[in-house]
Amino acid sequence: xxxxxxxxxxxxxxxxxxxxxxxxxxxxxxxxxxxxxxxxxxxxxxxxxxxxxxxxxxxxxxxxxxxxxxxxxxxxxxxxxxxxxxxxxxxxxxxxxxxxxxxxxxxxxxxxxxxxxxxxxxxxxxxxxxxxxxxxxxxxxxxxxxxxxxxxxxxxxxxxxxxxxxxxxxxxxxxxxxxxxxxxxxxxxxxxxxxxxxxx
Amino acid sequence: xxxxxxxxxxxxxxxxxxxxxxxxxxxxxxxxxxxxxxxxxxxxxxxxxxxxxxxxxxxxxxxxxxxxxxxxxxxxxxxxxxxxxxxxxxxxxxxxxxxxxxxxxxxxxxxxxxxxxxxxxxxxxxxxxxxxxxxxxxxxxxxxxxxxxxxxxxxxxxxxxxxxxxxxxxxxxxxxxxxxxxxxxxxxxxxxxxxxxxxx
Amino acid sequence: xxxxxxxxxxxxxxxxxxxxxxxxxxxxxxxxxxxxxxxxxxxxxxxxxxxxxxxxxxxxxxxxxxxxxxxxxxxxxxxxxxxxxxxxxxxxxxxxxxxxxxxxxxxxxxxxxxxxxxxxxxxxxxxxxxxxxxxxxxxxxxxxxxxxxxxxxxxxxxxxxxxxxxxxxxxxxxxxxxxxxxxxxxxxxxxxxxxxxxxx
Numbered sequence: 001x002x003x004x005x006x007x008x009x010x011x012x013x014x015x016x017x018x019x020x021x022x023x024x025x026x027x028x029x030x031x032x033x034x035x036x037x038x039x040x041x042x043x044x045x046x047x048x049x050x051x052x053x054x055x056x057x058x059x060x061x062x063x064x065x066x067x068x069x070x071x072x073x074x075x076x077x078x079x080x081x082x083x084x085x086x087x088x089x090x091x092x093x094x095x096x097x098x099x100x101x102x103x104x105x106x107x108x109x110x111x112x113x114x115x116x117x118x119x120x121x122x123x124x125x126x127x128x129x130x131x132x133x134x135x136x137x138x139x140x141x142x143x144x145x146x147x148x149x150x151x152x153x154x155x156x157x158x159x160x161x162x163x164x165x166x167x168x169x170x171x172x173x174x175x176x177x178x179x180x181x182x183x184x185x186x187x188x189x190x191x192x193x194x195x196x197x198x199x200x
Numbered sequence: 201x202x203x204x205x206x207x208x209x210x211x212x213x214x215x216x217x218x219x220x221x222x223x224x225x226x227x228x229x230x231x232x233x234x235x236x237x238x239x240x241x242x243x244x245x246x247x248x249x250x251x252x253x254x255x256x257x258x259x260x261x262x263x264x265x266x267x268x269x270x271x272x273x274x275x276x277x278x279x280x281x282x283x284x285x286x287x288x289x290x291x292x293x294x295x296x297x298x299x300x301x302x303x304x305x306x307x308x309x310x311x312x313x314x315x316x317x318x319x320x321x322x323x324x325x326x327x328x329x330x331x332x333x334x335x336x337x338x339x340x341x342x343x344x345x346x347x348x349x350x351x352x353x354x355x356x357x358x359x360x361x362x363x364x365x366x367x368x369x370x371x372x373x374x375x376x377x378x379x380x381x382x383x384x385x386x387x388x389x390x391x392x393x394x395x396x397x398x399x400x
Numbered sequence: 401x402x403x404x405x406x407x408x409x410x411x412x413x414x415x416x417x418x419x420x421x422x423x424x425x426x427x428x429x430x431x432x433x434x435x436x437x438x439x440x441x442x443x444x445x446x447x448x449x450x451x452x453x454x455x456x457x458x459x460x461x462x463x464x465x466x467x468x469x470x471x472x473x474x475x476x477x478x479x480x481x482x483x484x485x486x487x488x489x490x491x492x493x494x495x496x497x498x499x500x501x502x503x504x505x506x507x508x509x510x511x512x513x514x515x516x517x518x519x520x521x522x523x524x525x526x527x528x529x530x531x532x533x534x535x536x537x538x539x540x541x542x543x544x545x546x547x548x549x550x551x552x553x554x555x556x557x558x559x560x561x562x563x564x565x566x567x568x569x570x571x572x573x574x575x576x577x578x579x580x581x582x583x584x585x586x587x588x589x590x591x592x593x594x595x596x597x598x599x600x
Contacts, residue, residue, distance in 0.1 A: 253455035
């Protein structure tokens with residue numbers, strides 16, 4: 001799939017924009033916003049690779065990821081109002097991003113020889129932990145503890161990918177289906193304000 | 201000591217239950233609770249191994265740890281009220297857990313060839329950092345900054361183990377003594393509300 | 401430069417003092433203060449080395465760093481009032497520390513073969529992430545999101561070092577200039593309450 005690499009860069013770019021804009025309300029300066037964009041974009045994949053002992057980390061070994069982040073932060077700097085008006089668009093990009101990064105994370109973990117159970121967790125971590133680090137740094141309640149379904153959609157899609165993979169479905173179809181399922185769950189959950197049951 | 205491996209699994213199971221229940225008051229959904237249970241159970245050992253560069257991480261190399269966590273989270277899900285009534289029991293289990301994980305962490309660090317000073321810190325990290333990550337994620341004051349003696353009991357037990365080890369005490373006795381000391385310090389500190397002096 | 405190693409130890413010592421004292425207002429006990437001093441002193445360098453996969457971590461491979469931390473925490477314990485009266489002195493030490501650690505971090509990253517863009521980030525991480533971990537653990541707004549220029553001074557100095565290095569400036573002069581620039585930016589920013597522009 002020749003689209004994978006450019007899509008990864010686009011996903012990194014979008015995560016950097018959303019991370020940089022996430023802190024606007026806190027009145028951070030441009031450096032703080034850039035730093036947050038950076039952590040959001042690289043956090044999930046870096047944690048995955050550090051847990052798996054896979055070096056060099058993606059953004060350290062391939063400088064184009066860094067450029068994608070710089071570009072995203074730069075866009076957030078010079079067009080903050082436009083980006084915020086595009087909140088709906090950004091939400092869509094973020095949703096595409098978590099779908100895509102989940103499945104790429106699963107595949108990377110599998111390629112390093114771990115069991116499917118571990119690969120599912122690594123896929124979810126790739127997609128959501130950058131946002132969790134962002135929220136922890138800015139003293140927000142981490143996104144995965146908020147109401148609407150988020151990380152659980154990623155985990156569900158990761159498990160689906162692994163099941164379809166086990167039954168031999170061809171990779172490109174499997175990616176398409178699993179990513180679509182993550183995106184659909186997330187969109188439906190946000191539209192209809194669906195959340196998982198609580199413990200009580 | 202053939203009991204070591206099953207005890208490690210039991211400790212992981214108990215940490216997962218206590219982590220999942222820790223967030224109940226925050227009204228997290230089942231996914232958030234499961235995630236918190238997971239982080240609590242694997243956080244300390246994972247940090248220890250990542251600091252020491254020891255790969256694969258325990259729960260990535262041995263899937264039974266993951267199953268122990270799933271079982272703990274599942275129990276917390278289906279019997280939350282019973283588990284909370286068992287708060288006293290859970291506290292005892294947590295106390296057993298930190299005693300046990302401290303000494304196992306010390307031994308693992310020593311086996312990787314680090315100096316005793318480092319091994320003591322690694323032992324304490326193994327026991328308490330999962331809880332610290334849990335508290336950071338849920339925006340709580342980390343457990344090691346609260347009043348009653350907690351991490352310092354682990355550090356004291358770790359140092360004791362290293363001293364007795366230096367003087368050649370046989371391992372099984374040493375484990376038994378050092379773990380008992382950690383547990384005793386913790387139980388006495390909570391019962392009599394003992395805390396360390398403050399800086400002033 | 402024979403001064404490098406002793407200066408690193410002194411920097412670690414100073415970071416440990418400032419970390420231990422940082423939590424006084426939160427009424428932590430001596431253990432909590434010591435823990436915070438420890439995290440402040442080792443956090444930045446440890447993150448840098450874990451991101452780069454460079455093992456053993458400095459303080460794990462060389463026990464004198466641990467002793468420098470113990471000494472710093474000990475000083476903070478027995479002379480807390482004197483240390484707080486020395487707040488101005490401590491601020492100066494901290495400022496020297498971030499200047500020095502930034503450039504050492506850049507050099508270490510370069511020596512591991514990464515690109516200059518990565519080295520600049522690693523230099524900044526070395527200097528500021530210990531403080532960020534400290535602030536996250538103690539539920540403070542991380543220092544790099546506060547008003548006065550801090551991490552951005554480190555990043556500026558790191559980039560300057562890399563540029564001068566590219567043009568072949570001799571290392572000792574380069575270190576001296578780059579560290580001085582970091583220190584000057586920080587001192588001027590605090591004195592005149594300068595901050596970077598915000599996004600709006």
